Amino acid sequence: IFFRTCRRTAVNMRNTLTPERAPLRRGRIIIENDSSVHRARFKELDEHLEALVSSWRASSRFVWPKHSMTQKSTSPDPIDMPDVVAQILKTRGHGRAYKGLPYQEREQCLATAVEWVVHAAFHAPQSQHVKAQLRDLLAIDLFTLALTRGNFADLRSKISQKMTELGKPLASLPPDAEGVDLExxxxxxxxxxxxxxxxxxxxxxxxxxxxxxxxxxDASGDAEEDWGETHWDFQHSTKMHESVFIRVLILIAIAVEGTFHAKIRALGKTLFGDDFEGFHPAAVKSFGRMYAKLLSYLDHRGESMRPRPALNVDVVRCLVAVQTTRDIGTFLALLAQRFGGFAKVKNKYLLSEQELREEYNLRLVLVSVVYDMGCTYGDLVEAPETQRRWEEYARPGSAHADGEPESRRRRHIAQAVRWLRSPSVAGVRVRMLCEVQVCTTATACVRGRMHELFRIYRSCGKVALYKDYNTAK
Known part of the structure; x- marks a missing residue:
């Protein structure tokens, strides 16, 4: 702030100076009529302030951004932002650059913005600034929900091309897989x-x-005794019991994830040594993501079993990256021994070439295990840490992250908590299906590069895309 103030003061002094004016004194700096003297004095001021700021950077505990006082930063964003995107971000969509334009010109503006979204998602892992701009843009309803069917299809197609480009180095089977049983x-x-x-x-x-x-x-979120109890009804959507069940899954996952992740990390260190760094925990699967899968025919919408959200066997999940393909088999054997076998497996090492291309050449093994927490629901709900985390999750002001009205979210969480505190489940042991993804380090690196791209690609429509990115209150 001090640097900017001094610089602004110096510029104002230079701009207001005219040859006809008498010499002025500003502190210790004398401004005279000779323009060469003016430049020398201001150059001296610039050098002095540059040295001062450099000394602050060297002594400060903060990481100061590199900045030159005489020229702009030499490390611009990896991609240029079109004017239409800048205008949408500046006005939050209310002063849309494409508003009132003829249909074809409006389509062209949206197509330009879509092209930028693709490039921004590709470069997001290398630039936090670009990632923030991308997420900010997709969270603007007047942009994302304005995309036409053609715009959205074009977006997914180009995103798919980028992921294919990233996955090409993994197309051939790695040399370390020779002689390894890929089952x-x-x-x-x-x-x-x-x-x-x-x-x-x-x-x-x-x-x-x-x-x-x-x-x-009731509507306030408090369960009233005179309202009574009712059996779960997953056939009538008006009762929204599947939404309540999603809250049940999330509350259990919140209580389970810490100990489950600790056990998987310990397994990795047991097998590969204390310096093993291939364990990567993931956050609990969000309500918005599970609800989007509930509405998508590509996922759970067409399923006959009820409740359909129970098919989410990866609410608690993590990734384990090992050095070689042979290490995958070694870790899986130890994992099965620890958890009594696998409940579900998806082995992408056995995919055909065509199927592997559709998976962007990402070879990994996804296994689901039944995790027994070692306590009952009665013990779980009385644990101080569980109560703290549940209260934090139910705290008002977070409904925007779920794309839900605050009153509905509060009511459904209250129903889920009351069900978990019911005496009927107090003696039941806490168990949950959790997912472990195992791959090589090379695959994990490419997969990390695809994260933002895949987040966009997995959305079944523009509404799902908007809900996934809309975290603004």
């Missing part, structure tokens, strides 16, 4: 007691929904 012995590691369609509501995982009713809640 990794998985058929022998599967649990025979679970059905083929694995869900959180399978016997022995979550409490039976048939025996434990859900407590009604």
């Amino acid at each position: 990794f012995g998985i058929p022998k590691l599967m649990r025979p007691d679970l059905p083929r369609q694995v869900a959180q509501t399978n016997d022995g995982i979550l409490p039976s929904l048939d025996n434990v009713p859900v407590i009604n809640a």
Whole structure:
């Protein structure tokens, strides 16, 4: 602030000076009529302030951005922002650059913005500034929801091309896979007691929904005794019991994720040493993401089983990156031994060339395990850490992140908490299906580069894309 103030003062002094004016004194700096003297004096001031700021940078505990007082930064953003995108970001869409334009010109403006979105998503891992601008743009409803069907199809097509480009180096099987059984012995590691369609509501995982009713809640979010109890009804969408069940999954996941991640990290260190750094935890799957899958025919909308959100077996998840393909099999064997086998497996090492191209050449193994927390729901709900985290999750002011009205979110969370505190489930052990993704370090690096691209590509429509990015209150 001091630097900017001094610089602004010096510029104002220079701009207001005229040859006809008498010499003026500003502190210790004398401004005279000779223009050469003016330049020398201001150059001296610039050099003095540059040295002062440099000394502050050297002594400060903060990381100061490199900045030259005589020229602009030499490290611009990796991509240029079109005027139409800058205008949308500046006005939050209310002063749209394409407003009132003929249809074809409006389409061209949106196409230009879509092109920038693709490049921004590609460069987002290298630039936090570009990532912030991209997320800010897609969170503007007057832009994202204004995309036409053609715009959105063009966006997904170009995003897919970028991911294909990133995945090309992984197209050929790595040399370290030679002589390795790419089934990794998985058929022998599967649990025979679970059905083929694995869900959180399978016997022995979550409490039976048939025996434990859900407590009604009023519009304020408080469950009232005179409202009574009702059985779960997942057939009538007006009751929104599937939305309540999503809250149940999230609340359990919030309580489970810490200990589950700790066990997976410990397994990695047991196998690869204390300096193992290939463990990467992920946040609990969001309400918005599970609800979007509920509405998509590509995911759970067409499923006949109820509740459909129970098919989310990756609410708690993590990634383990190992050095070689052989290490994948070693880690999977130890993982199966620790958790009593696998409930579900997706082995992308066995995909055909065409299927692998559709997966952008990302070879990894996704396994779901039944995690037993070692306590009952009665113990869980009384734990201070669980209560603290549940209260934090239910705190007012977070409904915007879920794309839900505040009153509905409060009511559904209240129903979910009351169900988990029910005496009928107090003696049931806490178990949950959790996912572990295992791949090589090379695959993990490419997958990280694709993160923002895939986040856009997975959206089934512009509404889902907007809800995924809209985190503004």
